[in-house]
Amino acid sequence: MSKLLILGGGFAGMWAALTAAREAHVAGKSLDVTLVSRDEYLTVRPRLYEPFEDGLRAPLRPVLEPVGVRFVPGEIGNVDAAARRVRVATGGSETTFDYDRLVLATGSVQRALPIPGAEFAYDIDTFAGAGRFDARLRDVLREPERTGALTFVIVGAGFTGIELATDMRRRIRVLADAALAGRARIVLVERNTMVGPDLGSKPRPILEAALRDVRVEVRLGVSLTAIDAEGVTLGGGERIASRTVIVAAGLAANPLTADLSAERDALGRVVVDDYLRVPTAPGVFAAGDSAHAKVDEEGHSALMSCQHACPMGKHAGYNASRELLGLEPRVYRQPMYVTCLDLGDAGAMLTSGWDREVQQTGEETKALKRTINTQWIYPPKGTREDILAASDIDGVWPPPT
Numbered sequence: 324m325s326k327l328l329i330l331g332g333g334f335a336g337m338w339a340a341l342t343a344a345r346e347a348h349v350a351g352k353s354l355d356v357t358l359v360s361r362d363e364y365l366t367v368r369p370r371l372y373e374p375f376e377d378g379l380r381a382p383l384r385p386v387l388e389p390v391g392v393r394f395v396p397g398e399i400g401n402v403d404a405a406a407r408r409v410r411v412a413t414g415g416s417e418t419t420f421d422y423d424r425l426v427l428a429t430g431s432v433q434r435a436l437p438i439p440g441a442e443f444a445y446d447i448d449t450f451a452g453a454g455r456f457d458a459r460l461r462d463v464l465r466e467p468e469r470t471g472a473l474t475f476v477i478v479g480a481g482f483t484g485i486e487l488a489t490d491m492r493r494r495i496r497v498l499a500d501a502a503l504a505g506r507a508r509i510v511l512v513e514r515n516t517m518v519g520p521d522l523g524s525k526p527r528p529i530l531e532a533a534l535r536d537v538r539v540e541v542r543l544g545v546s547l548t549a550i551d552a553e554g555v556t557l558g559g560g561e562r563i564a565s566r567t568v569i570v571a572a573g574l575a576a577n578p579l580t581a582d583l584s585a586e587r588d589a590l591g592r593v594v595v596d597d598y599l600r601v602p603t604a605p606g607v608f609a610a611g612d613s614a615h616a617k618v619d620e621e622g623h624s625a626l627m628s629c630q631h632a633c634p635m636g637k638h639a640g641y642n643a644s645r646e647l648l649g650l651e652p653r654v655y656r657q658p659m660y661v662t663c664l665d666l667g668d669a670g671a672m673l674t675s676g677w678d679r680e681v682q683q684t685g686e687e688t689k690a691l692k693r694t695i696n697t698q699w700i701y702p703p704k705g706t707r708e709d710i711l712a713a714s715d716i717d718g719v720w721p722p723p724t
């Protein structure tokens with residue numbers, strides 16, 4: 324039986340596995356589909372700025388096993404594309420997996436800041452990281468009178484930094500009380516001279532107003548030069564006493580991308596062709612945050628986002644499985660692009676198109692963001708038939724209600 328191996332159980336990897344299982348089912352043929360990932364959960368990374376709870380991740384086995392995908396928990400050590408072999412550490416031993424087709428979907432990682440004391444910083448990049456930050460927040464709120472306890476320095480005014488900064492006061496209110504939330508100092512540091520540097524000019528007035536509304540102190544055009552247990556030093560020598568520094572900038576493709584002798588972009592993502600194949604590695608596809616793929620004919624490429632990772636995963640699983648089944652693959656294109664950003668107590672913002680025309684703000688948008696974050700990006704549920712139906716490359720998940 325032909326073997327399809329999928330590396331990474333995030334959005335791209337899960338959808339690659341499900342779509343491949345569906346294509347084999349529809350073709351009435353057998354395919355050995357195996358997904359290897361660090362743990363048994365899909366971490367819903369877009370929610371990691373929210374108050375920490377177990378529901379920020381979803382178990383993978385209940386969605387993979389009913390459709391016949393084998394799940395293997397393990398740490399992927401290396402990909403040998405020439406030998407079509409992957410080395411995985413599983414429960415204290417090492418296993419090798421051979422494949423006929425491979426989908427690399429190991430996502431992205433946050434790089435540590437290249438400054439002294441980077442190890443003092445927290446992040447919300449992974450479930451474990453978000454858990455550590457939550458524990459820290461609870462600790463400092465227990466001793467609010469200690470110097471720097473109520474000052475939170477957030478590094479990076481991109482999507483993640485803005486969502487975290489605008490939600491911080493609400494989180495403190497929930498964990499402690501309104502008085503401490505009111506006293507907190509939230510500092511958002513951005514080395515560029517504008518907030519949302521990658522978001523373009525159209526949404527900026529809304530972002531700036533939201534940050535003002537929830538009293539986030541924005542420091543633009545400045546970088547951190549050092550972090551220690553008591554605070555941060557900014558370029559120019561200014562010191563901010565803070566016991567909690569959170570880095571929300573500096574994503575790069577997973578280092579496993581370097582195992583493929585392939586072209587990579589500035590973020591380390593493997594450059595793939597129209598079918599999400601890695602041109603220099605026969606049998607290998609890449610999807611999600613690990614892949615640089617063309618989305619339209621206007622020169623845009625996929626961003627590190629769920630919005631792109633899910634359809635890319637579906638296409639990679641579809642194409643890899645159909646190659647093995649002797650069926651036609653399909654070009655990946657995704658011309659439509661929207662952004663839905665949570666702005667904490669200041670509401671939310673929806674933009675459409677690559678120039679990010681603002682479509683909507685306020686309560687309605689907040690409700691939409693909630694639906695996206697708690698329903699649309701979660702794995703499909705239900706019976707084997709429901710999961711297979713949700714895995715149709717032309718289907719819509721979740722079905723409109």
Ligand SMILES: Cc1cc2nc3c(=O)[nH]c(=O)nc-3n(C[C@H](O)[C@H](O)[C@H](O)COP(=O)(O)OP(=O)(O)OC[C@H]3O[C@@H](n4cnc5c(N)ncnc54)[C@H](O)[C@@H]3O)c2cc1C
Binds near residue numbers: 630
């Ligand atoms: C705080 C935050 C907020 C975000 N907000 C949004 C948003 O609002 N909208 C949006 O569209 N996107 C958002 N994103 C981005 C989005 O989460 C990513 O683009 C998406 O998760 C990428 O999916 P992926 O499947 O490529 O990778 P991931 O979801 O990162 O999955 C990769 C998987 O591979 C596994 N893995 C990696 N290396 C190994 C290894 N060596 N061995 C075994 N397993 C391994 C990981 O454990 C993980 O399960 C946000 C991200 C963060 C961190």
